[in-house]
Amino acid sequence: MKTIADFARQFDAKLMLRRDLVVKKNNRYFLVDEKLKPFVSNNFYFAGTYLGKVKKNKFFPSFELLRMIAEKGKANKITINDRTEWLFICGRDVFGKSIVKVEGSAKKGAHTLVMNRYSDCLGFGKILREPSREVAGVAVKNVSDIGDFLRRERKNS
Amino acid sequence: MSGKEFFLHRYEKLGWKPSDIKLKQAIRINPTNAPNLEETVERLQSRGIKLEKISFLEKGYWVSKAKLSAGATTEYLLGMYSIQEAAAQIPVSLFTDLEGKVVLDACAAPGGKTVQLADLMHNSGVIIALDVEKSKLIALANHLERCHVKNTVVYQMDARHVAELGIKFGRILLDVPCSGNFAADSSWFARRSLKDIEANAALQREILAKAAVSLRDDGEIVYATCSLEPEENEMNVDWAVRNLRLQVEEIECYGEKGLTEIFGQKLHRSVENCRRIWPGQTQGFFVCKFRKRDEP
C-alpha cells in the first residue's frame, strides 16, 4: 500500500487506496471492489485491477495505475506530439522539441506521465532537464511505455 | 479415419462443399475504452487502417486495408479494440442482461471473450475466468490489463472442477477446447483423426455437465466451438438435452440452423436452434444457447 502511495507521490499526485481492497499475490498487487472481494480466494492468479509488481525492491506500475494517477488532476504530465508518440512507445526518450504541453512540476529527477494529444497515458519517464520545446536534447527519459504489451506478446509467443 | 478426403467427404454428407474461403481479419471495438465509436474508426483510418462494418456484429469491423499491423497501433495498446475473429465475436453477444451478473468464463485464455464480457457488463458484476493451462494465463492477464478489465478473477483450474468454487453462476460461457478447423490451420487435415475428435467431444460433455450443475435456475449457458465436426457440436447438444436439465434456446445470429440429422442419426429437433457457420469470410464456428429446463 505504502509502495503504491510512494510511487504516486513521485508524480506529485496523492493516491489513496483502501487498504482492505488491495490484494497481493506473490509480488503483484491488485485492487478489487467490495463486490469482487468475496470471490478472491488464496489461489487466485489475477483479480480486479492490476496495480503493479515489486521486483528487487523496485516497484513496476501497471498501465492502469498510471492511468489512475493521470486522472488525479495534479499529476506531472507532458504531452508529446504525434510524430514522437510511436517512438516513445518503442522505448525511445523524449526530446524537448517534441513536447507540446507541460503540466505540474518539471523538476529535474521527478517523474512525469507521458500523454498523447488525446490525453491517453502512454507511459512515464524521468525528467532529465526542464522539459520544454526550447531545450535541446533529451528532456524526459523513458522508464515505461505501453509498447511493453507488444514486447510481452513477442516474449510469450 | 483421418485425412483430407475423409473429412471433406464427411462435410459433403452434411451438405457443405468448401469454396471461396477467404478469411478476413476482424477487430472488435471495446466501447469501455473507446466510447466514441466513430472517432475510434477515424483515428484508425488516419493511421492507414481501413475498416468496414461487419453487418452481423454490433461492434465488429473487417480490416479491409492496413498499412501497418492492426496489432501494433497506439489504439490497440490502449485497449480501444481487440483483434477478434468475426465468428468468435458471436457467442458473448448471445447472452441477455449481463450487467451485474456473476459470470463464469470456463475456458478463458487468451481472453478475447473475457474482455468482450467485461465490456458488455460495463465492468460491473463479477467474471470468474478459468483456464487449465498455466502458461496461457500470462496472455490472459496481459489482455485484461491492456483492455482495463476490472471485474475479473482468474484461476488456474480445470473447468470440470468448477463446483469446488461453490458459486452459482447467472451466465456461463463454455468456449470449450475443440479440434479447430482446417480454414484457420493449414496442417489441420494432417493432424486430426476421428479418434481425437471423439476424445475432445467427450471432454466437452464433461465440461458441459459440470457447468450445468453450477448454473442458477434462471441462468444461461452459451456453448461454442470453432470445430466443424458434428460430434463436438450438434451431437453434444443433443446429448446435453437428453442427459442434463438443459434446453436449447432460439437465437438470432449469423449462421445456418444446426443440423438435426447427422449421418442418418436423427437428433432432438431443438438442435436446429443452434447456429453452424461453415468457413467463408470467417472461420468455421458453432454456437448454442442453453437455459435450465423446469423440473418435471
Ligand SMILES: C[S@@+](CC[C@H](N)C(=O)[O-])C[C@H]1O[C@@H](n2cnc3c(N)ncnc32)[C@H](O)[C@@H]1O
Ligand atoms: C477455444 S480456447 C478459449 C479461447 C478463449 N475463450 C478466448 O476467447 O480467447 C479453449 C481454452 O480451453 C482451455 N482448456 C482446455 N481444457 C480445459 C479444461 N479442462 N478446463 C478449463 N480450460 C481448459 C485451453 O487451455 C484453451 O485456452
